[in-house]
Amino acid sequence: MENSIYNKQLYAILEKVSPVEPALWEELKAMVKVTAVKKRRYISGEEFDLHIVLSGMIIHRLDGNHSEGGQVQDFISSGQCFHHLEKRERSSFEADEDSVVVLIRNKKVMKLMVKYPKFTAHLQHFYAEALLRRTYRGTLIGLIAQDRKARFKKNYPAAYLKCSINDKSSFLGMTASYYSKIDI
Template sequence: MNRTDQEQQFFEYMSQNYPIPPKLWQELKTVLEIKKIKKNRYLTAEQFDLHFILDGMIIKRIENESEPHEEVVDFISTNQLIYHIEKMDHSQFEADVDSTVILIRNSNLSKVLEKHPIFLNHLEHLFGEVLLRRSYRGKLIHLTARERILKFKEDYPEAYKYCSVNDKSSFLGMTAAYYSNINI
């Protein structure tokens, strides 16, 4: 089975928890769309499409009706997944650095599942990972600002190192000036 480096990375990640039978892999290869996203560009997809981040950093932002800016609610990095529900939660996904992603359209997900029901095991694992990551901010509520930054640095090392102070402070629920005054 010939695989590009990007396909191989996706295959290895997907195979960590459940084996991928050859026929399923052949079917998946026909629906994978590998895309390069430049820094500051937005990911586009239809509702319920799936993006898998091969490399880079994508920032999820939500419109804040009471503020003139968008709130950062997540940092999605290598080997993580985006399941597109932006129309429901008024969010958008912006590349913070040049990134490479795999897009699988919702219609293709349905076709693969119909032919290969075992693929549901893989999707359940991916969605479980998404839910764990998305509940992260709730775990920070009772921490001091310094503790939040330290926890963020530990759990999101790429975002801590590369993302802007404005984005990190928004995610952690503090102003950029307050974030900058805390010595870590």
């Protein structure tokens, strides 16, 4: 990693989960790739590569991209991660705003897990958080639209403020015009 600002951000994210031993940190700095992603650009990777979002917002879409109206599966913001599973899911990851992400290749993640068992605690945190976000939409199914929008505002404040109405309504399973009419 070249920029000390991004070093500090990544270190803070990891340290919040579990202490980062110095040897692990030195290896991480040497193997991660920091990438700036412009708005509406896609993030690519190999299967099971790990990306950690340092700043910005990434949208996970199923069955298409922004121009094709792909359904929004998730909003991934700073401090959160995602794995590449596009070939299995027919999905894409798109920057909703200018963003910075860190890439750790799958093979390197495995190497770190073996060499530094403490790193597994970091990964477990990221995976658990990702699974909770993935199942979040299922908790909204039985709710009326007003309650869905209110919960979304509470649980995804950055996405609620910054993302387009089309993306938010797609995530909540309603039309954009209906979403706009709901007053909370």
